[in-house]
Amino acid sequence: MFSKACEYGIRATIHVAVQSLEGNKVSLKAIATEIDSPVAFTAKILQQLVKHHIMHSVMGPAGGFQIEKKKISEIRLSQIVNAIDGDAIYKSCGLGLKECNATKPCPVHDKFAKIRDDLKEMLEHTSVAELTVGLETGLTFLKR
């Protein structure tokens, strides 16, 4: 569904959010350990997220990644996906046609449009904040 980069990006953001709620910054290494991702690759993805203002980073010792508490309930999954994978997921045709739209649709256009719209809706309505809840209570997990 998403690229690997995007999957890591979402997981990383959720983890940073959890820690930020407790007032902590998180180092690159800690994030990679916690979400079980390759360190160097994760670094790149985090840079993208910083560039897109989803989180910010502090350099130097005792530095790390953090999200403003206020922002945690504002950030939507859709923003993360957009930052990393772009908007192809919403726009692209299910059968790979370049020009596929309501006036010149592929045979599955309508059926796919519904699924995609549901997905979009879900991503736009899901905040990072609500995803942190289960983690704090040990009901959900970010690795294995």
Add this chain to the structure above:
Amino acid sequence: MFSKACEYGIRATIHVAVQSLEGNKVSLKAIATEIDSPVAFTAKILQQLVKHHIMHSVMGPAGGFQIEKKKISEIRLSQIVNAIDGDAIYKSCGLGLKECNATKPCPVHDKFAKIRDDLKEMLEHTSVAELTVGLETGLTFLKR
């Protein structure tokens, strides 16, 4: 959503179905032209579809690919997707976790499960036959 191979596979199957309904076989070359796909790559995909009994091929002059009329209304999109991409789409975790299930879910497990189930449902209920209808009447397209 699907691999390129799978997209070509679906398009090819629909085109072969349309022709089969009119009693024609379709050559590899004709299929590739009609769905605007690379010939050699399409050949491989068609071989997979034949192997999975979604269509059959006849060698020699005046040969080509064909689907039994009876079968056209029986084949579901899900069978084509399964033949080429396997069942990863239904099973895999939205965040890429290897073990992600109801008892040990990732934070977005439930939300993704719903989307995936809808997709699965749609694929399993959509027959190739119904996708041929729009093509015959010029309402839908397989290229551009």
Add this chain to the structure above:
DNA sequence: TACAACTAAGATAAAAAGGTCTTATTATCT
């Protein structure tokens, strides 16, 4: 039976995605 028109299959190549490594830069603590 030989030729033409086609598919079958596997080796190879190119492109994209995934992942690593190195060097530079920044900030803090001593």
Add this chain to the structure above:
DNA sequence: AGATAATAAGACCTTTTTATCTTAGTTGTA
């Protein structure tokens, strides 16, 4: 100020996906 611990950035490598090429095999028809 200097050592250190962190991020930033981009070059580089690896794997997977996508696509091509080549050779072999099949079959209907003249």
